[in-house]
Amino acid sequence: MSMSHGNRTKERLVVVGGDAAGMSAASRARRLKGPDELEIIAFERGHFSSFSACGIPYWVGGDVADRDQLIARSPEEHRARGIDLRMRTEVTELDVDGRRVRSRDLESGAEEWTPYDKLVIATGARPVRPPLPGIDAPGVHGVQTLDDGQALLDTLSRTEGRRAVVIGAGYIGVEMAEAMINRGYEVTVVNRGTEPMATLDPDMGRLVHDAMEGLGITMVNDAEVTKILTGEGGRVRAVVTEDAEYPADVVVLGIGVRPETALAEAAGLPLGTHRGLLTDLAMRVRGHEDIWAGGDCVEVLDLVSGSERHIALGTHANKHGQVIGSNVAGGYATFPGVVGTAVSKVCDLEIARTGLREKDAHRAGLRFESVTIEATSRAGYYPDADPMTVKMLAELRTGRLLGVQIVGGEGAGKRVDIAAVALTAGMTVEQMTSLDLGYAPPFSPVWDPILVAARQAVSALRRTTP
Amino acid sequence: MSMSHGNRTKERLVVVGGDAAGMSAASRARRLKGPDELEIIAFERGHFSSFSACGIPYWVGGDVADRDQLIARSPEEHRARGIDLRMRTEVTELDVDGRRVRSRDLESGAEEWTPYDKLVIATGARPVRPPLPGIDAPGVHGVQTLDDGQALLDTLSRTEGRRAVVIGAGYIGVEMAEAMINRGYEVTVVNRGTEPMATLDPDMGRLVHDAMEGLGITMVNDAEVTKILTGEGGRVRAVVTEDAEYPADVVVLGIGVRPETALAEAAGLPLGTHRGLLTDLAMRVRGHEDIWAGGDCVEVLDLVSGSERHIALGTHANKHGQVIGSNVAGGYATFPGVVGTAVSKVCDLEIARTGLREKDAHRAGLRFESVTIEATSRAGYYPDADPMTVKMLAELRTGRLLGVQIVGGEGAGKRVDIAAVALTAGMTVEQMTSLDLGYAPPFSPVWDPILVAARQAVSALRRTTP
Known part of the structure; x- marks a missing residue:
């Protein structure tokens, strides 16, 4: 059932996709505008809303006991907050000119059109499944x-x-x-x-x-x-x-995954080179006043290279949702872009990166020096001081930090955040050498590994461009 | 034995104090200038050079087995690198006009004057020992x-x-x-x-x-x-x-400790309100062309409040030494100041701070909002997700970050570095809300606790100064 568009007295927001970006947007908009001002309808084709896909490996591996722990907010909880979340309902067409979406109830097969005043596209990404013989086999x-x-x-x-x-x-x-x-x-x-x-x-x-x-x-x-x-x-x-x-x-x-943008493409919305939706800094689909998009279906601006990237990551999706929700509700917020930070682990090995790899820097036309240093995550004399390797790239002439990669033991990975903030601020490696980072023997050597790498990068630049 | 000043054909650097700042300066200068160009004499009244005072609690507590692990470089190692390090030799007078220092061999009692071309003062700090009855008792x-x-x-x-x-x-x-x-x-x-x-x-x-x-x-x-x-x-x-x-x-x-500046004061060198030596950004004692000072005996510029502070911390002393060593050897380096980062732990509890406390902000004439949030160091569903509390101060109107304090479990403490870099860059809390920090369930909730605090600070500022 949908009310006819002309008869509605309050605005209607339609959200396509009930995971991180979509439901964050819906929730934020709901906090800013009550049900009397804004009606919110969200469509999700799956069985779950607002879940942590990033947590699935830890559930499968046994670190997380129960599937439900990965669900941040259930459909019932969303509905209790005044969001009309329709599960197992797939949006099959976006009619941008007619300002309506067509959906199909996956249980009953029933279809209907739902008009909108404002639209949020949060269709996520789909896994790459190469068309190999046997790929659909059980197991x-x-x-x-x-x-x-x-x-x-x-x-x-x-x-x-x-x-x-x-x-x-x-x-x-x-x-x-x-x-x-x-x-x-x-x-x-x-x-x-x-x-x-x-x-x-x-x-x-x-x-x-x-x-x-x-x-x-x-x-x-x-x-x-x-x-x-x-x-x-x-x-x-x-x-x-x-x-x-x-x-x-x-x-x-x-x-890996690719942006799920078939609907958007069919509706004529602008896609980038990675097939993700293109938005402005307010997360509005470019050229469309009342359509926003966020999460794994969009491309984001890489602040270091100045070009667009596709990064499927829950933390970005959540930020997008917040920004969209504010703007949809008449507020103001922007998502300025990313520096490409990621952290992961395999058992006790921590792996992190931010900014550009050598390949990215070449592609962006940047010339740089690269240094790699070995250090420990704590003072060398402190128990469990794990080795860590830090690679750092810095631009010739400007000395600007371009990227950091870290592989090491406990405490290594999240140090990438230091570089992420420095990249965001456009710091040079020279500036980084005097960063006032937390020091105590259980936490760091007297020269934090990031400082050691920055000092080496300064030396390397001095040799190349004296 | 000292050569008479007039007869020397190469420059002589004299370093007063053989710990982190002094010996870092000496070592850096030695790397940049060989023994043919620069003679380096260093005086240390104690039995040890270049040791980690910060490591002493872990040695006493049994985490570090052996005292020698706390010694970064022994007197013999310094001497092997061409630094004439004289142990158990106390400098008793600085003759600034005469460009010489008087020293006493604490074993033999012999005194002598040593001329210098360049002088580094790294006399450290002395512990506060209130004059209480019984304070000198055994035990x-x-x-x-x-x-x-x-x-x-x-x-x-x-x-x-x-x-x-x-x-x-x-x-x-x-x-x-x-x-x-x-x-x-x-x-x-x-x-x-x-x-x-x-x-x-x-x-x-x-x-x-x-x-x-x-x-x-x-x-x-x-x-x-x-x-x-x-x-x-x-x-x-x-x-x-x-x-x-x-x-x-x-x-x-x-x-706690106070700057050890009796010698400097007697020599008429400029001291600040905390009784530490005052230097310029190149770590040169103000008003003195050829005298540098660093480590626990100097005051440092607090970049957040714009005023001087005294902070006795090995990581600053090492940076000062590097800067001084470069400048003494005719290079160029500066120490721009600190933001007041510190991290510590009591058993499993991590404690960290950077920037201004409420009291500091009041004293600096700043008006601010303060928020305190509870979060976890990892995704809530991940094993060993420890609680952590983050307090954040942000300036009214500008929205500039002023300080962060953290108390929490494993992984909480070093997150202060995110704020330390943001403070150095002069970021606003609004800018911080979109920082691209490392996210994966074993490392962080989807909103890092620092981001959660920044968002709360933005909301608090909006309520106060709409």
């Missing part, structure tokens, strides 16, 4: 949604064999490798790139590679999967590359 | 030097009783309380202030208080020590305040 699992996670857990509980192959070695791939190790599996990671974690430069990826092998994970790099073999009952049996065959009782796809 | 210990630490350890090994009283509840006091707990002592901390950790606002200090009591430490606040009672053999027996008497088998003084 092959993505891990994007809670349903995916549950299906994988069901498979694990039914499967006797203990051989897992993870395809892909980015964040999801390495986190799922850890999860399967924690579940007691023999794990092989099959990776297309020269080293795992292509979000790092290969020299830093090599450190991750070595550490993963040290954990008993078999790492296969430079390997293109050509097909997935099935056996008894059509179930997965092996993963085949150009060079070899890897027996598998379960296969996890960790290949 | 009462400071913990500033390695000799102090050894003397305390000797006392502990000889003492049967297990009651320790720590006087003072700043960094040294709380770290020594932890050390004595780790040694199996019953610990009472007697504190002059209303709460421990006067470098925090009292509301945050209260959290430290509660946590310390939770560790079984007896906390006595608002208590002025009036005398120390001695018993058998003149040894310490109890600490007496205006209101009570606390039995003690050992007493640790953790009252």
Whole structure:
């Protein structure tokens, strides 16, 4: 049922997508405007709203006991706050000129049109599923949604064999490798790139590679999967590359995601080179006064290179939602962009990056020096001072920090935040050498590893451009 | 033996004080200029060079097994690098007009004058030892030097009783309380202030208080020590305040330090309101072309309030030394100032601060809003997500960040670095709300606690100054 557009006395906001960006936007708008001023209808095709996809590897790995812990706010909770959230209802068309969306109830098959005054597109991303023979076989699992996670857990509980192959070695791939190790599996990671974690430069990826092998994970790099073999009952049996065959009782796809923008594209909305929606800084779809978009379906401005990127990450989606919710409700907020910070871990190894890799800097036309230093996360004499490696890039002539990559033990990863703030502020590595960072032996050597790297970068720049 | 000034063909640098600032300066200068160009003579009255005073509580507490681990570079190592380091030799007079220093060999009593072309003053700080009856009794210990630490350890090994009283509840006091707990002592901390950790606002200090009591430490606040009672053999027996008497088998003084500037004052060099030497940004003593000073004997510019402070901290001393060494050797470097970052821990409780407390902001004439938020160090659903409290101050109208205080579990403390960089960059809390900080469930909730505090600060400012 939808009221006819002309008869409505209050504004109606329609939200497409009931996860982080969409429901943050809806919730923020609701806090700013009550149900008397603003009607909010949200459509979600899945079974869950506002869940932490980033938490799925830890649920599968057993660190998080219960699926429901990953749900930040249930559909009932949203409804209790005055948001008409319609679950299992897929939006199948955006009629931008007519200011309405068409939706289908996935249970009943019923379709209807819903008019809007303001529209938020938060359709998220979809996992890359290469069209390989056998990719849809039982025992092959993505891990994007809670349903995916549950299906994988069901498979694990039914499967006797203990051989897992993870395809892909980015964040999801390495986190799922850890999860399967924690579940007691023999794990092989099959990776297309020269080293795992292509979000790092290969020299830093090599450190991750070595550490993963040290954990008993078999790492296969430079390997293109050509097909997935099935056996008894059509179930997965092996993963085949150009060079070899890897027996598998379960296969996890960790290949990454692409913006889910088919609806937006069909409606003629502007997409970027990564196929994500393009917005202005207020997260409004470019050229469209009353349409906003956020989360995994948009491209974001990279503040270091000045170009657009696609980054699927819950923390950005939440920020987008806040900004959209404020603007939709007549307030003012912006999302200025990202510097590309990410942090992850494989067992005790922490991996972090922010800013540009060498490849990114080259692509952006920047010339730079790069330094790599070894240090410890605490004072060397303090117990459990773990080694950490920091790579730092700085631009020639300006001396501006361009990026930092970190691989190391406990306490290494979140140090990337120091560099993230410095990048945001446009600091030079010279300025960074005198940063007043927290020092005490249990927390840091007297020169924090980030300061050591900055000092080396200053020296390197001085040698190159005296 | 010293060459007469007029006959020297190369420059001579004289360094007064053989610890972090002095020996960093000497080492940096030596790297930039070889022995043929620059002669370096350094005087140290103690038995050790370049040691980590910050590590002493962990040595006393048993986390660090061996004293020598706290020595970054021994006198022999310095000498092998071409620095004429004279141990147990106290400088007793600075003759600024005559460009020479008088020193006394503490073993032989022999005195001599040593001319200099360039002088570095790095005389450090001395512990506050109030002139209380009994303060010099056996069993009462400071913990500033390695000799102090050894003397305390000797006392502990000889003492049967297990009651320790720590006087003072700043960094040294709380770290020594932890050390004595780790040694199996019953610990009472007697504190002059209303709460421990006067470098925090009292509301945050209260959290430290509660946590310390939770560790079984007896906390006595608002208590002025009036005398120390001695018993058998003149040894310490109890600490007496205006209101009570606390039995003690050992007493640790953790009252803080003052700049050691008697020599500099006698020489007519400029001191600030905290009795520290005043320097320019190149760490040159104001008004003196060829005299530099750094480390615990100088005052530093607080970049947030714009006024001078005295902060005795190894990480600053090392930076000062690097800057001085570069400048002495004809290079160029500056130390722009501090934002007042510090981090510490008591057992599993992490304590950190940067920027201004409420009191500092009032004193600096700043009007501000203050918010305090509760969060967790990791995603709430992730194992070992420890609670953390963040207090944030932001200036009215400009919205500029003024300070952050953190008390919480593992992973809480070093987050202060995010705020330290933001303060250095002069960021507003609004700008901070979109910082691209590292997010993954084992490292942070989807909104990092610093972001949560920044958002609350923005809301608070909006309410006050719409």
